Amino acid sequence: MPLQQQNHLAQQTYTIVLAGGRGTRLAQLTDGRSKPAVPFAGKFNIIDFALSNCVNSGLRRIGVLTQYKSQSLIRHVERGWSFLAADLGEFVEVVPAQQQQGEGWYRGTANAVYQNLDLVREAAAQHVLVLGGDHVYKMDYSVMLAEHAERGAAVSVACVEVPLEEACDFGVMDVDVTGRVLGFDEKPAQPRSPPGRPLHALASMGVYVFETEVLLAELARDAADPASSHDFGHDVIPALVRAGRVHAHRFETSCVNIVEGRPYWRDVGTVDAYWAANIDLTHVVPELNLYDDAWPILSQQRQLPPAKFVFDDEGRRGMAVDSLVSSGCIVSGATVRRSILFSKVRVAEGSVVEDSVVLPNVVIGRDVRLARTVIDKHCRVPDGFRAGLDAVADRARGLHVTAGGITLVTPEMLGQPVRSG
Secondary structure, eight states: OOOOHHHHHHTTTEEEOOOOOOOGGGGGGGGSSOOOGEEEEOOOOOOOHHHHHHTTTTTTTTEEEOOOOHHHHHHHHHHHHSSSGGGTTOOEEEEEEESSOHHHHHOOOOHHTTTTHOOOOOOSEEEEEEEHHHHHHHHOOOHHHHHHHHHHHHHEEEEEEEEEGGGGGGGGEEEOSSBBBBEESSSOOOOOTTTTTEEEEEEEEEEEEHHHHHHHHHHHHHHTTTTTTOOOOIIIHHHHTTTTTTTEEGGGBBOEEEEEEEEOOEOOOOOHHHHHHHHHHHHHHSSSSSTTTSSOOOOOOOOOOOEEEEHHHHEEOEEEESSSEEETTEEEEEESSSOEEEETTTOOOTTTTEEEEEEETTTEEOOOEEEEEEEEETTEEEEEEEEEEEEEEHHHHHHHOTTTTTEEETTTTGGGGOOOO
């Protein structure tokens, strides 16, 4: 499809970002914030990837639906995404849960959209793009929209191949050679493989393109069904599949970040996955390219001083190797290796931080040793503290140690006041 037509399709599309999820598998990282608001990659929040994909794809009418502990997310979107031109009809607006339909809060992803159908009608768009705000990936949604229009599809679902052993965590799709979806099972115990790919399954990415009238009619039908859980993956998409109205969109055709022939897409929904995706960014050639000027990841840009490294004495050298160090950080006679320091992190003399993810506004005292840890925002790590070196000792002190051996430290675990966000 010509670029001009793709741009026109994008202009005729209203985007809904589902950003109300709690993300319970991230343990204490989501005690005070929703999953889309969790910091990622040194200077972003997870939701910035979905919003950046929208803006880079030419989709600039966006509603962000929030619910669970949303204050930090609302603040981030309002402060970091206010640059769109409202006079040209461009916007990213935050939509809190408001009990628009009855007295209940959102009872599922489909119900969240159903309760905000007035926004869809007000947009008067031909297409509605529905997606989650809690995955890390780079995708040109305009390519998916073009394919959807060329097929004359009622609904399109983006899908990505995942290893068969991981597929039970996703909605798994069965498609024919034309791309029509023949079956859809949400988190099946025994996932099916596509023909010729016995070790893989086609997983739904939770990215949907609807013809607007189809969405309106289907959500009204689902809302009237007392047996429904009012979820896109459990209820709405399977019902449309049975009606023969769903097509699959292969992510590899619209992915902007291909790694050795594989499209980059991460569900950073566990502490282990979150740590691994962050630490990958410290590699010489990471899988996720944050330095692509043609597809920038946008976010709130805080006005902070440059990172600073002080002291160059033997045994007291401020240095960072194979690491990402954000603005406002000071590494004072300490060593940082294979780690990410988010903004305004302070590391004091004699400390060693290795293979760790340190979130914003953390102060690390003297002679601290951290290895394979995630340190939550606002922690004040005391002098001589040790974490990530002995899992048994970490658990005994009330720290959270994952199945993969990553230690999570939060202010509450250190007996310090807990701040939201």
